[in-house]
Amino acid sequence: MLTPEGERVHHPRYDLETDPELLRTLYSAMVTARRVDAEGVTLQRQGELCLWPSLLGQEAAQVGSAYALREDDHAFPSYRDHAVALVRDVDPLRLFRMFRGVTHGGWDPAERNFHLYTLVIGAQTLHATGYAMGVGYDGADTAVIVYFGDGATSQGDVNEAFNFAAVYNAPVVFFCQNNQWAISERVDRQSRVPLYRRAAGFGFTGVRVDGNDVLACLAVTRAALDRARRGEGPMLVEAFTYRMGAHTTADDPTRYRDAAEVEEWARRDPIARLRTHLDKNGWADPDFLDEVEERSERLAVRIRDSVRSMPDPPLSEFFGATYAGGHPLVDEERDGFLDYQASFLDAEVS
Template sequence: MCGRNSVRREKNRHPDFGTQGPQPFQLLSPSGVRTRGGEWDVEVTAEELRSLYREMVIARRVDAEATPLQRQGELALWPSLLGQEAAQVGSAHALASDDMAFPSYRDHAVAMSRGLDPVAMLRMFRGVTHGGWDPRENNLHLYNLVIGSQTLHATGYAMGVQMDGQNSAVIAYFGDGATSQGDVSEAFNFAAVYNAPVVFFCQNNQWAISEPTEKQTRVPLYQRARGFGLPGIRVDGNDVLACLAVTKAALERARRGEGPTLVEAFTYRMGAHTTSDDPSRYRDEREERDWAAKDPIARLKAYLSAEGAADDAFYNEVEAESDALGWRVREAVRSMPDPDDMALFDHIYADGHALVNEERAQFAAYQASFADADSAEVK
């Protein structure tokens, strides 16, 4: 990488999986100083660093566009990813093309890193589709709004991959609040017992809506792994390089047949839980300012500049690209056609079902009753 010796490097003792203390594993400090991580270290080229930066900026721009779209009535709801770009982009870059990702409802940067057009994911939040994309096209499962259940889906899928003899891995994304759901504990147990090739990637953004992490657990979340017989690691979730390195190591471990890993990405939700939430009612400004100083994008930008891996021309190009995408997303959302009312009965059963047919007929009659009422008023 260009200018490697121009930036001070600090020693960073790395522990083995499952033995780390509460201090998150870090490769890039908040001021942009690169540290070394022993066998967990990851070498990335200047081009790869620029790609990581570009994807984080673009994800933030799409997020920033979606929030006002919801305020203007164009979207029903929007869960912001602001502050979590490094955790998502870094971990997604560790995935191979044939690995399968199971996201939650906030993992927009993961979706875009997997090649999904952001317009596709906004269709669901506008209410014009129940899904938005084919999971097989990008090996990206549909968003999950039932808290924590995607961990079970991922575990089952990983067990199937294992039984099929495929050399691929699975990753499940979820938040700290999801760990309070029984589904997550069940997924940990099944994955550990069956040695499933799955990585559980928990983005601990400190708040489950208005409940802080200390109201959910008495130990660091990654330490829960020990009780289920799988290794756990806490990583700096605002450090894109550390998230890439740790997730890559965990996925490789899964592919070698060594079973699941729990990764706790220690990060912060800088925005509201969703557009229906007001974080000022339960968070103080000092906490938000402290975490803003650890901004994942500013951190990588400082490192890129210090290394001579990017200049103002590059940053301006990324900003222009992200602005153009923001305008395209806005226009696409506003011009989405309303779905056919009867389409909600399609694709439930591959070969049809008598009960669905009956419900379809009842709904059609219900819809027709409005047309009959309108006709009667005209007469």
């Protein structure tokens, strides 16, 4: 729907009505997500975070799909979906606390219908399918979306989720961000057919979308969610995109991929594509562009200052997140740990 040259294209099946205000909103969200992501990489390199998985290059897939959600829809992310979190109005500091290692999750999923990051590859597809099955049994007018990568499609959990979702006609959208690399394994080592075609084997619809086109991602995801709400079952959306950075800050992509490939995909940059479209139509004046950059920078500065001053939690807090209502065995273990910890203080005093 938006070519790499910034030209608007209308699709006969998935159409989307847009206006300058929507386009500016999508642009601002992508710019903000990229700036927050860059701050995460920098903070990890400075030793302030344990790890950071970059979303660089995948902003359109995440922002477009996230803006297709209604407030009462539920999103189940993996661990790279920072732009989705921002669109769902999750405080980015909650993400940073987790990657600093001071929380196990950091937010209440019910606050924004945005569930916790899942680092176990593909496990969140089962969580989402189970939740969607519950939604279906309740007869609720809502839908569920779950995010995962191309590498996750090789996991049994994902294929089990596909099967359960199809058999139980669950109102769930499987949103696969095919960024071409499962760490150092190319996507053609994950599947001999395009990933979206796997849906047919389980009995539901699959579609591939240009993952660097924010409008296409918005239109197709919105249609998939509407379809799920109508009781027409699951749908697989394969957002064909590219991971411009490393898999995580613990990875060195220069060891397994060619620089020319990265340069080729850089010419399809999703943010540059939308900005070109805005510029061509006179819908983004310098004041707007400057304000977006300044607002993103202010957010990055807030994140930086907050992370650097973030206190470590008392170790006893780890015992409080196991059971919602407490448990006598956990209470006993916590008391034993506190006695053990106090013994070091007693030794120092003596």
